[in-house]
Amino acid sequence: AGAAMAAERGLAMATCTAPVNIAVIKYWGKRDTDLILPINSSLSVTLHQDQLKTTTTAAASRDFTEDRLWLNGKEADVGHPRVQACLREVRRLARKRRGGGEDTAALSLSYKIHIASENNFPTAAGLASSAAGYACLVSARARLYGLEEELSEVARRGSGSACRSMFGGFVQWQRGERPDGTDSLALQVAPETHWPELRVLVLVVSGEKKPVGSTAGMQTSVETSPLLKHRAEVVVPERLAQMMQHIRDRDFEGFGQLAMRDSNQFHATCLDTFPPIFYLTDVSRHIIALAHRYNTHHGHTKVAYSFDAGPNAVIFTLADTVAEFVEVVRRSFPPSTNGDQFVRGLPVGSAALSPELVGAVVTEPVPGAVQYILHTKPGPGPQLVDDPSQHLLGADGLPRSRA
Ligand code: DP6
Numbered sequence: 001a002g003a004a005m006a007a008e009r010g011l012a013m014a015t016c017t018a019p020v021n022i023a024v025i026k027y028w029g030k031r032d033t034d035l036i037l038p039i040n041s042s043l044s045v046t047l048h049q050d051q052l053k054t055t056t057t058a059a060a061s062r063d064f065t066e067d068r069l070w071l072n073g074k075e076a077d078v079g080h081p082r083v084q085a086c087l088r089e090v091r092r093l094a095r096k097r098r099g100g101g102e103d104t105a106a107l108s109l110s111y112k113i114h115i116a117s118e119n120n121f122p123t124a125a126g127l128a129s130s131a132a133g134y135a136c137l138v139s140a141r142a143r144l145y146g147l148e149e150e151l152s153e154v155a156r157r158g159s160g161s162a163c164r165s166m167f168g169g170f171v172q173w174q175r176g177e178r179p180d181g182t183d184s185l186a187l188q189v190a191p192e193t194h195w196p197e198l199r200v201l202v203l204v205v206s207g208e209k210k211p212v213g214s215t216a217g218m219q220t221s222v223e224t225s226p227l228l229k230h231r232a233e234v235v236v237p238e239r240l241a242q243m244m245q246h247i248r249d250r251d252f253e254g255f256g257q258l259a260m261r262d263s264n265q266f267h268a269t270c271l272d273t274f275p276p277i278f279y280l281t282d283v284s285r286h287i288i289a290l291a292h293r294y295n296t297h298h299g300h301t302k303v304a305y306s307f308d309a310g311p312n313a314v315i316f317t318l319a320d321t322v323a324e325f326v327e328v329v330r331r332s333f334p335p336s337t338n339g340d341q342f343v344r345g346l347p348v349g350s351a352a353l354s355p356e357l358v359g360a361v362v363t364e365p366v367p368g369a370v371q372y373i374l375h376t377k378p379g380p381g382p383q384l385v386d387d388p389s390q391h392l393l394g395a396d397g398l399p400r401s402r403a
Contacts, residue, residue: 302318333365
C-alpha cells in the first residue's frame with residue numbers, strides 16, 4: 001500500500017534481500033559470454049540471509065533525471081553492461097506482461113530509476129557478493145513493477161551464479177540447450193527445510209584479493225583447458241545426478257565426498273588453464289589437509305570443504321559436529337588479535353578435544369591464518385522487505401545516511 005500511495009505522487013519504491021549461494025557442483029565456463037550460458041549445469045546451496053545477504057532498494061520517479069546506482073553507500077557505474085542487461089530484461093518482461101497498458105504503475109516503466117544496494121558482510125572478505133547482488137537487483141526491480149514470475153533467467157544475465165540465488169535451499173542451474181538461453185534457468189531441488197541438520201562454516205582466510213576474476217578466468221579455461229572440456233561433457237552430467245540423489249537422501253557421506261571432489265576438480269581445471277590460474281593458497285591447502293585428517297580420525301566424512309575463485313573455505317558439516325570442528329580450527333589457526341570475534345553468526349557451543357584428536361589432527365598450527373569463522377546454514381531465497389523504514393533510499397530518492 002505504501003508503494004502504491006507513493007506511486008500516485010510519482011515515486012515508487014521496493015526493497016528486497018537476496019542470499020549468497022555456494023556451488024557443490026561448480027559452474028566454470030560459458031558457451032555464450034553475452035547471454036551467460038554455461039557449458040555445464042551446476043548445483044548449489046543457498047546460504048541463510050541472517051548471516052549473509054544483500055539488500056537492494058529500487059525506486060522509480062518522474063522527478064529522476066538519470067538512472068543512478070549506489071553500492072555500499074558509494075555511487076557506482078549504472079552503465080555497467082551486466083547491470084544494464086538486468087534492468088533492460090526486467091523492463092522488457094514488465095512491458096510484455098502489461099501489453100502496453102496505461103495504468104499508474106505502467107507509467108513508471110519510462111521513469112529513471114535509483115538503486116541502492118548493500119551487503120551485511122564485508123565486501124573485502126572476498127565472499128561471493130555478485131550472485132546475491134544481481135539476484136537482489138532483479139528482485140527489487142521486478143517488485144517495483146509488480147512482477148511475480150520466475151526471474152532466474154534475468155538474474156543469470158548479471159552473473160551466472162546469480163540465477164541460483166533466486167531460490168532457497170538446494171538449487172540446480174540447468175545449462176539448457178537453446179541458443180537464446182530461454183531454457184538456461186535455476187530450479188529448486190529441495191527447500192531449505194529439507195535438511196535441517198546441515199550447517200555451513202565459512203573460513204575467511206587472511207590475505208590478498210583474488211588475482212583473476214571468475215569471468216576472465218573461466219573464459220581462458222574454456223579456451224585452453226582440455227580437462228574442463230572433459231569435465232563439462234563427461235564428469236558433471238554424472239555428478240549432477242549423483243549429487244541430487246545424495247541431497248534427496250540427506251546422505252552426508254555422499255554429499256560431502258562429492259562436494260570435495262568437485263571443488264578439487266574445478267581447481268584442477270584452473271591449473272590446467274594456460275597460463276594457469278591459482279585461487280587456492282597455502283592456507284587453503286592447510287584447511288584441505290586438516291579436513292581430511294579430521295575425517296580420517298573419525299573414520300567417515302564429518303566435514304567437507306568447497307572453494308570458489310578465492311582462498312576462503314566453505315565447510316559443510318552437520319549440527320552435531322560444529323562445536324568440535326570449530327575448536328579444531330581454532331587450535332589449528334590460533335587467532336592473533338580479534339580472538340573474541342573469531343566465531344560469528346549462529347551460536348557455537350564449546351567442545352573439549354580429546355588428546356587423541358588433537359594429536360592426530362592439529363599437527364602444525366598456523367597462527368592468524370584464518371581471520372574468522374562464520375557459522376550459517378541453508379536458507380530461503382529473495383525476500384520482499386515490507387517495512388518502509390528499511391528502504392535504503394529516502395523520499396528524495398537518495399541514499400539514507402545510516403546510523
Ligand atoms: C567458482 O557467476 O561469478 O563461484 O557468470 O562470469 O559472473 P560470471 O561468473 P560467476 O562464477 C562463479 C564461479 C564459481 C563457481 C560457482 O559458483 O558455480
